[in-house]
Amino acid sequence: MIISKEFYDKCCPSYKKGIDELEKKIAKIKHSDDDMATKLCEIIMKFSNSYLTPREYWKYLMQKIDKNVFMNDVEVWEKICRKIAKRALFHLCYIKEWNAIRYKIDSIIRVIFDDTSVYYFNAYADTYLKLLIFQNDFYFESGKHKSSFRKYVVKSRDLEYPHVRLEECMKEYKKKSSRIPSAELTTRYQKMKPLYHKIKAVEDNVEEWLILLLEVDDVYFVVHNVEYLLGKSLFDIKLWKLYLTFLEKHGEYS
Structure with a gap:
C-alpha cells in the first residue's frame, strides 16, 4: 500500500473502499513495462475526480515519470509534469522539489559525446x-x-511576505536594482521581517500560528501556507475548522 496503515485506519469505510480499488489498479500495472507512467496517471487522475487524494499518490506518480527525455518529447513531458503538479496542488499537495525537477535529454549527440548535462x-x-x-x-x-546557474532575480513580490530567505532577498534586491526600494516596499518588508521568526516559534500551535499568518494581511499567503500544512496532515481537524472559518469570512469558497 502506498499510503501508510496509520492513515488508512483513520479513513471512513467509503473512502477505504475507494483506496482499496485504487491500490488494486496500481498493483496490476506496478511491474508492467507497457507505458506504466501513462496508465498510473490515468488511474490516479480518475480517482482524484471523486476523492481528495493524499500526497503519497502524487509523489509516487511523479517518481514514475521517466526523467530521461528524448529531445522531441520534451514539450509533451513538461506538459505531463505540469498537469500532475496542478492537479496535486488542487488536492493540497505541494512538493517543493517539483519546482526543479532534474532531468536529462536523450539524443544522438548526448550518446556520441557522452554529454551528462542535466536540466x-x-x-x-x-x-x-x-x-x-x-x-x-x-x-x-x-x-x-x-x-x-543564473542568479535568481529577486522581485518586489518576494519582499512582501515573511519567508525563510526574506532578508537575503532584500540584500539581492538592493544590489541588483537600479534604484532604492520604494518607501511602501521598505515599510512592508520591515513589518514582515520579524513575523517569520514569530510564526516559526509557534508552528506547533495551529491557533497561534494562524493568528500570526493573519497579521500578514494577505489572503493568498494564508491560503498557500495553511493548504501546504493540511496537505501534509489531512486529519488535522482543528486546522480544518479554523481554515474553513477563515475561508467563509473572506468569501473564498472556491
Whole structure:
C-alpha cells in the first residue's frame, strides 16, 4: 500500500473502499513495462475526480515519470509534469522539489559525446506561491553557489511576505536594482521581517500560528501556507475548522 496503515485506519469505510480499488489498479500495472507512467496517471487522475487524494499518490506518480527525455518529447513531458503538479496542488499537495525537477535529454549527440548535462524544470510553471519555505529557494541558493546557474532575480513580490530567505532577498534586491526600494516596499518588508521568526516559534500551535499568518494581511499567503500544512496532515481537524472559518469570512469558497 502506498499510503501508510496509520492513515488508512483513520479513513471512513467509503473512502477505504475507494483506496482499496485504487491500490488494486496500481498493483496490476506496478511491474508492467507497457507505458506504466501513462496508465498510473490515468488511474490516479480518475480517482482524484471523486476523492481528495493524499500526497503519497502524487509523489509516487511523479517518481514514475521517466526523467530521461528524448529531445522531441520534451514539450509533451513538461506538459505531463505540469498537469500532475496542478492537479496535486488542487488536492493540497505541494512538493517543493517539483519546482526543479532534474532531468536529462536523450539524443544522438548526448550518446556520441557522452554529454551528462542535466536540466531543471519547474512543474508549477507560472504559479507563484507565497510560502514560508520560499518557493524559489532552490534557484535562489543555486544561483549564488553554482556558476552554471543564473542568479535568481529577486522581485518586489518576494519582499512582501515573511519567508525563510526574506532578508537575503532584500540584500539581492538592493544590489541588483537600479534604484532604492520604494518607501511602501521598505515599510512592508520591515513589518514582515520579524513575523517569520514569530510564526516559526509557534508552528506547533495551529491557533497561534494562524493568528500570526493573519497579521500578514494577505489572503493568498494564508491560503498557500495553511493548504501546504493540511496537505501534509489531512486529519488535522482543528486546522480544518479554523481554515474553513477563515475561508467563509473572506468569501473564498472556491
